[in-house]
Amino acid sequence: MKWEPVHRKNMRQNIDLEHGFVSIKTKGAQEAESASTAAPFLSVRGLSKHFGAFQALKAIDLDVARGEFICFLGPSGCGKTTLLRAIAGLDPQNAGSITLDGRDVSAAPPSARDFGIVFQSYALFPNLTIAENIGYGLVNRKAAKAVIAARVAELLALVGLSDQGMKYPVQLSGGQQQRVALARALATSPGLLLLDEPLSALDARVRLRLREEIRALQRRLGVTTIMVTHDQEEALSMAERIVVMNHGVIEQIGTPEMVYRQPKTAFVADFVGRMSFLDGEMQGKNRVMLAGQVFDCTDEAGLAPGTRVEAGLRPEAVQVRGVDAHAPNALMVEVEALEFLGSFCRATLTTPGITFLADFSANLMRDCAIGEGTRLPVLLPAEALRIFPARGEHA
Amino acid sequence: MSAGALSSPLAAKPRLFSEARIAGLLVLGLIGILVLIIGLPLWALLSKSVENHAGEFIGLANFAQYFSTPALVAALYNSLFVSALSTAIVVPLAFVYAYGLTRSRMPLRNLFMALALLPIFAPSLLAAISMIYLFGNQGFFKSWLMGGSIYGPLGIILSQVCSCFPHAVMIIATALRLADGRLYEVAEALGTSKRRVFFTITLPGARYGLISAAFVVFTLVITDFGIPKVIGGQFNVLATDAYKQIVGQQNFEMGAVVGLILLIPALLAFVVDQQVQKRQVAQLSARAVPYVAKPNKARDRALFCYCLLIGGILLAMLGVAIWASFIRYWPYNLSLTFANYAFENFEPGGWGPYITSLKMAGLAALFGTALVFSGAYLIEKTKGVSPLRRLAHGLAMLPMAVPGLVLGLGYVFFINAKGSVFGFLYGTLSLLVLNTIAHVYTVAHITAMTALKQIDPEFEAVSASLKVPFWKTFLRVTAPISLPAILDIAVYLFVNALTTISSVIFLYGASTKLASIAIVHMDEAGATAAAAAMATMIVLTAICAKALQVLLDRVVFARMQRWRVR
Numbered sequence: 012m013k014w015e016p017v018h019r020k021n022m023r024q025n026i027d028l029e030h031g032f033v034s035i036k037t038k039g040a041q042e043a044e045s046a047s048t049a050a051p052f053l054s055v056r057g058l059s060k061h062f063g064a065f066q067a068l069k070a071i072d073l074d075v076a077r078g079e080f081i082c083f084l085g086p087s088g089c090g091k092t093t094l095l096r097a098i099a100g101l102d103p104q105n106a107g108s109i110t111l112d113g114r115d116v117s118a119a120p121p122s123a124r125d126f127g128i129v130f131q132s133y134a135l136f137p138n139l140t141i142a143e144n145i146g147y148g149l150v151n152r153k154a155a156k157a158v159i160a161a162r163v164a165e166l167l168a169l170v171g172l173s174d175q176g177m178k179y180p181v182q183l184s185g186g187q188q189q190r191v192a193l194a195r196a197l198a199t200s201p202g203l204l205l206l207d208e209p210l211s212a213l214d215a216r217v218r219l220r221l222r223e224e225i226r227a228l229q230r231r232l233g234v235t236t237i238m239v240t241h242d243q244e245e246a247l248s249m250a251e252r253i254v255v256m257n258h259g260v261i262e263q264i265g266t267p268e269m270v271y272r273q274p275k276t277a278f279v280a281d282f283v284g285r286m287s288f289l290d291g292e293m294q295g296k297n298r299v300m301l302a303g304q305v306f307d308c309t310d311e312a313g314l315a316p317g318t319r320v321e322a323g324l325r326p327e328a329v330q331v332r333g334v335d336a337h338a339p340n341a342l343m344v345e346v347e348a349l350e351f352l353g354s355f356c357r358a359t360l361t362t363p364g365i366t367f368l369a370d371f372s373a374n375l376m377r378d379c380a381i382g383e384g385t386r387l388p389v390l391l392p393a394e395a396l397r398i399f400p401a402r403g404e405h406a
Numbered sequence: 407m408s409a410g411a412l413s414s415p416l417a418a419k420p421r422l423f424s425e426a427r428i429a430g431l432l433v434l435g436l437i438g439i440l441v442l443i444i445g446l447p448l449w450a451l452l453s454k455s456v457e458n459h460a461g462e463f464i465g466l467a468n469f470a471q472y473f474s475t476p477a478l479v480a481a482l483y484n485s486l487f488v489s490a491l492s493t494a495i496v497v498p499l500a501f502v503y504a505y506g507l508t509r510s511r512m513p514l515r516n517l518f519m520a521l522a523l524l525p526i527f528a529p530s531l532l533a534a535i536s537m538i539y540l541f542g543n544q545g546f547f548k549s550w551l552m553g554g555s556i557y558g559p560l561g562i563i564l565s566q567v568c569s570c571f572p573h574a575v576m577i578i579a580t581a582l583r584l585a586d587g588r589l590y591e592v593a594e595a596l597g598t599s600k601r602r603v604f605f606t607i608t609l610p611g612a613r614y615g616l617i618s619a620a621f622v623v624f625t626l627v628i629t630d631f632g633i634p635k636v637i638g639g640q641f642n643v644l645a646t647d648a649y650k651q652i653v654g655q656q657n658f659e660m661g662a663v664v665g666l667i668l669l670i671p672a673l674l675a676f677v678v679d680q681q682v683q684k685r686q687v688a689q690l691s692a693r694a695v696p697y698v699a700k701p702n703k704a705r706d707r708a709l710f711c712y713c714l715l716i717g718g719i720l721l722a723m724l725g726v727a728i729w730a731s732f733i734r735y736w737p738y739n740l741s742l743t744f745a746n747y748a749f750e751n752f753e754p755g756g757w758g759p760y761i762t763s764l765k766m767a768g769l770a771a772l773f774g775t776a777l778v779f780s781g782a783y784l785i786e787k788t789k790g791v792s793p794l795r796r797l798a799h800g801l802a803m804l805p806m807a808v809p810g811l812v813l814g815l816g817y818v819f820f821i822n823a824k825g826s827v828f829g830f831l832y833g834t835l836s837l838l839v840l841n842t843i844a845h846v847y848t849v850a851h852i853t854a855m856t857a858l859k860q861i862d863p864e865f866e867a868v869s870a871s872l873k874v875p876f877w878k879t880f881l882r883v884t885a886p887i888s889l890p891a892i893l894d895i896a897v898y899l900f901v902n903a904l905t906t907i908s909s910v911i912f913l914y915g916a917s918t919k920l921a922s923i924a925i926v927h928m929d930e931a932g933a934t935a936a937a938a939a940m941a942t943m944i945v946l947t948a949i950c951a952k953a954l955q956v957l958l959d960r961v962v963f964a965r966m967q968r969w970r971v972r
Contacts, residue, residue, distance in 0.1 A: 121870035148872030
């Protein structure tokens with residue numbers, strides 16, 4: 012798990028400039044790296060789950076360090092929610108084990124595990140006030156009334172709803188309701204916080220704000236957190252490590268930077284961020300032929316010459332400024348179409364045999380007077396041309 | 407750490423009374439109760455039909471004997487004839503009525519809906535009593551029959567049409583409401599004629615409702631006991647035959663055979679209804695937009711007149727019996743009196759049966775609601791023991807397929823079976839309460855399930871994560887949220903307990919005679935006005951219960967359920 016700081020810095024700029032992501036907290040990621048060498052807080056081994064003939068999870072192995080923020084990311088039906096519910100004990104696994112804080116909880120009912128959970132639907136009890144909702148788990152522990160009231164007040168303050176305690180859930184906005192759900196899940200100070208698509212039901216603006224709030228809260232409390240999401244932006248901006256899942260298996264586990272910059276499979280590359288795939292053939296070590304021209308590339312698997320491959324290329328990696336048309340990895344292309352996306356344009360570039368996407372900032376568009384039909388040289392950096400075995404049909 | 411280390415020494419052991427075990431035990435308890443009040447009585451009926459007097463197994467000999475007795479087979483034909491004709495009349499009438507309610511802009515649609523539902527609040531035989539007052543030997547309009555007699559198939563069919571009308575309207579109106587308005591807009595955009603729209607969109611859309619309504623009405627008619635008893639005269643049908651075999655001739659085996667024959671159409675209706683419901687739901691996608699009728703003066707006027715006529719007739723059916731109950735001597739002295747309400751002059755128990763009915767209905771509502779709602783909660787919201795929960799759900803759906811008369815017969819055989827430990831229950835109020843709960847279990851169960859399915863399925867997961875046991879969440883959250891549905895179930899049980907005749911006619915004892923049975927007896931003794939008076943009491947009580955429910959819903963719950971309001 013190593014990456015060069017220079018790349019990371021570049022990447023951050025790219026992300027910040029072109030996608031408007033909120034900043035990635037690299038410090039937390041580093042802490043997580045060092046923590047993961049200690050005994051994991053949560054350990055999943057050989058976890059399988061099937062619904063009838065459908066195999067939802069196939070022998071999942073996963074370690075989560077204490078205090079870590081992990082995202083399960085994948086398309087719907089990939090098994091991410093099934094994995095979360097198995098960890099919670101809500102839908103027990105068919106095989107495999109789960110160890111939580113050194114205790115084997117594989118067969119334990121949910122109430123004998125130690126977690127708080129937040130659902131997409133909020134699942135707030137509609138007939139109880141906000142304060143009663145937050146105190147729901149505390150009342151059962153036979154704590155003194157004053158102690159409960161103090162804890163509820165503390166939690167209300169924590170999620171910024173101090174004056175809303177006497178209201179009912181319907182009287183709050185979606186974002187406020189989800190904060191209450193968060194406070195309720197944290198009330199009993201669980202060791203593990205599970206978030207099942209907590210932001211999906213909210214509108215875009217609220218989602219962005221709550222994203223930052225959840226992350227800040229999690230860092231403050233240091234509670235180990237697992238969040239399920241299908242939104243790659245959410246995962247990239249919040250997680251210390253991302254678990255990318257597809258068809259019941261883990262495709263890749265890594266920091267957001269790793270998953271984005273060094274996707275292990277074409278699926279990960281395609282699902283996280285935008286990527287063009289160019290059909291080609293290996294010519295030698297880190298050499299690939301695309302549309303009759305040989306390019307330097309990054310081939311971590313070291314595929315044999317003659318292998319049919321797909322070269323993945325992020326739109327923002329395509330360089331335009333100061334490109335010498337005869338330099339290695341340079342290519343003459345024509346702008347076939349331009350899609351206006353606000354601060355930048357997404358261009359479809361074509362040359363006989365290949366078509367790929369490139370992101371042009373508004374500045375660049377103005378400086379270079381780029382329009383549809385413009386012919387220009389572009390550079391495809393070797394480290395940005397990532398080689399994957401050919402998959403057959405892809406999107 | 408090896409894969410699949412399910413039994414490491416640190417594994418949390420399930421406690422003796424873990425939540426999952428308690429839920430499992432409760433589901434087992436629910437199954438036990440349902441088997442006792444539904445499964446075993448049905449089994450007793452089945453086994454009785456293949457036994458002789460001495461209780462020995464004789465195969466299908468009873469059935470052979472039944473079909474070789476001309477008088478008994480005639481009753482079967484009579485029943486089929488009356489049921490088929492009633493169905494053929496009710497379904498088209500109800501379709502037009504329901505069409506008016508759902509697909510027009512005529513005024514007073516809510517009032518017409520209420521009018522259509524009126525007969526539900528009365529015992530079925532009330533319509534027959536009204537028929538007798540209108541067309542009977544002393545009827546106002548006897549001459550209209552031109553020498554024909556109301557006592558027989560004519561009276562049965564007319565009365566059945568009235569008493570089954572609400573059921574048909576409810577089913578068909580539900581089907582018509584499920585229309586996708588977009589389909590009509592597309593048809594209009596394509597320039598389709600109104601006639602073609604009706605035959606290609608409206609009618610196919612409602613066909614499942616029509617099929618379902620036809621089967622339900624057929625079953626209601628063929629298994630109804632009250633109407634043929636009061637107005638059937640010498641015209642024998644299956645339901646009255648079963649009564650004669652059991653009560654008159656103590657021929658339990660032949661009674662069981664008749665009961666089983668009655669079970670066939672009901673079972674068929676049940677199966678058809680299940681299939682139809684599946685398809686009907688599939689018909690409407692989540693993106694459908696409800697159909698809203700456009701104003702059309704000619705259509706609205708025609709439908710208004712139609713609904714006014716039909717609704718008026720239904721009201722009259724109720725009204726004539728109520729009016730007649732206050733008449734001194736029909737039809738010669740029409741002055742008003744309360745004399746017919748002095749029940750001690752007509753019936754040994756006096757007002758006793760009415761009080762017993764209230765007690766029975768109250769107890770059935772109380773215990774039935776608790777059982778049905780908790781049972782539905784266990785089935786819908788707890789985890790684990792899925793096969794058992796499915797079995798419990800299946801048992802809860804079974805009574806829908808069992809006519810009251812058949813269930814009543816089953817109870818008689820079950821209680822009186824050799825070696826039965828339940829013999830002491832015979833004729834007690836507890837038995838009537840149990841029988842009534844079992845009889846109407848399915849509709850109440852479906853109401854509870856519908857309400858529970860609307861509640862966020864994650865409440866139990868949240869409770870578990872907060873280490874709050876599920877029964878606390880049930881009492882603190884689920885039940886309070888479901889109060890309107892719970893009240894609905896209670897009132898449904900109460901009203902049905904008041905109006906039912908066929909399921910309890912074999913089960914009451916000297917001290918537990920119910921008002922509905924008193925009506926049959928007083929009518930039998932010729933005290934028709936007193937019978938009408940008792941029926942009036944039932945109707946008034948049932949309508950009061952319903953009105954109380956509406957009031958509670960609007961006033962008390964609105965205040966209690968402040969949390970529903972934004």
